[in-house]
Amino acid sequence: MKRLLTSVAFAALSFTAAHAQSEIDVMKEDPFLWLEEVEGERALDWVRAQNERSLAILEAHPAYDAMLAEAKAILTSDERVPGVSLRGGYAYNFWQDADHVRGLWRRMPQDAYLKGETEWEILMDLDKVAEDEGENWVYSGSSCLAPDYTRCLVTLSRGGSDAAVVREYDLSTKSFVEDGFYLPEAKSSTAWLDEDTILVGTDFGEGTLTDSGYPRQVKLWKRGQDLSEATLVHEIPQADIWAYPLSFWDGEKYRGGVFHGETFYDYNWLVLDGDTVKRLPLPKKASLSGYASGDYIIELKEPWEFGGETYEAGSVVALSDDMEEASLIIAPTAKMAVQGVSTSEDDVIVSLLDDIQGRVVRFEKSRRGWRGRDVRLPEGGVVGVQTVEPKTGALIVTYENPITPDTYYFVENRRPKEIRQAPAFFDADGMVVQRYEATSKDGTKIPYTIMAKKETLDGGPAPTIQYGYGGFEIPILPTYAATAGKLWAERGGVYVTTNIRGGGEYGPAWHQAGLKGNRQVIYDDFQAISEDMIERGITTKEQLGILGGSNGGLLMGVSMTQRPDLYKGVGIGVPLLDMLRYDKLLAGASWVGEYGDPDNPEERPFLEKISPYHNLRPDVDYPRPFFFTSTKDDRVHPGHARKMARLMEEYGHDFLYYENIEGGHGAAANLDQAARRLALQYAYFAGELGLIDYADEE
Structure with missing residues (x-):
């Protein structure tokens, strides 16, 4: 029997560095630039040493083995509902399990899927492809040619990186097309125009990438041509962010175009017109979301004056094919935000957040304009549009909340038909979900949602993980928390999701309130929630941990350096932390619109303050x-x-560090690695926050 370690004993297994040295002025000279050599021998030696040291600590936690088994059981469960894409009479799914950690691409007839049948036609066994080719392939998606959807462009990355290989695949033969379209490893994007023609943005050679590392040229590529012979369609300045090809199927043909990002939030949308491209007459902060019933469907992130009308930021509007007329589809309210827009040949499907509660509305075009009807789904949770069948407009949507697994509905008109419910991966009996509001420094009310056993909350302050992101207009929603529920809340912990500014919970204004030099409000919001929970008696400073990744990793780093007194544990995943060089590293230059420019003397002082x-x-x-x-x-x-x-x-501070040698931005290349990351993460918090209410482990 393993003996339980108390939190004191676990903490004793910590790393003790050399005595603290004098402060290093990293603003003037960075002594650790050698660690930016991604696969440099010296850097990887340091990484391996830290991995070995930290894993010895984390994997020694008495709950680690159980957590690993639980995480793997959830991620690989055969009882998971296979999410699908509907097209051409089939339901397509990519599936990973214990026997297929890289995954199976498969399909079955749509009617069979709706009836709950389980017999799938295997289109590609990625584990076998990887083994046969001696590559660490990770499936990154596919795009199949309408209306038959037999020829597909499949994207495969090595180890989960953004740079990937694109290969043409034939579903009728279940094999890669000999001498078909093929792009070597790059940050590429493609769009079909017809069976023998695609639009492509990729690394075409010297001078063809932006400063952010994305394509700056889109070309028209004919079957049988060498890539070097492809015809240039559009080129953007090197200092801009990206040029991506796009196309929409209108029921008869593809309508092609180019998505030109001047900055991360300022766009130009261009459409092919013969041998030229025409720019849609949109404001820079707007997104082209689809094409339906002869209209381009637009999401506005700023007001738009057109045709004598002013359309508010946050609206969804339709622009006629001739670009002469516009009409409103839906306008926002103070508490309502558009979460997503999908289109079929005729309909527009809008998923909404109404004070962070989900709604789905189907819009149909009539002589009087676009008319919307709500899809009748349960209230008080998160809803999501999983797929829209391109021709018929049929939907599969889901409903969930933190303690209720996804219920899947098939919708042909307004009336949803329940077709499946995901399994419960943790015991929700006695679990409660509560929503609160904290008051930020400027008086803004900031929502957050907690999940825990009622007995945990009734018992007084408890170990708590507070998750946050706060950026890029990405909403953090109280979805079903399978791993947090099983690995954390079941053991007596509290799990918290936060809706701080910078996200998209309340539309563009909620995001834009925290851009660039205004970003401190995001950190104030997050810290206000922490203090609010302590004041309510949910947790204490000695029991409070925080977690975030990517931009959320930056949030963690700022929270730790600004308020080290407020937190006992900090999980910092795939983070941005050097905000004076972030724009020089990989895709960092593309985020200047979010964070500000370190080389701009007006914007640099704030970045120095928070970095x-x-x-x-x-x-x-x-x-x-x-x-x-x-x-x-x-x-x-x-x-x-x-x-x-x-x-x-260098300063003698204690820390733990784990770097997966593969895995991409998700920090895991397959389900085994993902399970390990989750187990390490929760074992860390259990040790730091004193969660010791475990059963003995064999």
């Missing part, structure tokens, strides 16, 4: 953080986590 790497001090008592990242992450450079951890080491 975690530059605000770490040798004489401050910090919580022991857990950094986790991936060598193969080619979006957020692993150097961020490496350098911050190395500076903590």
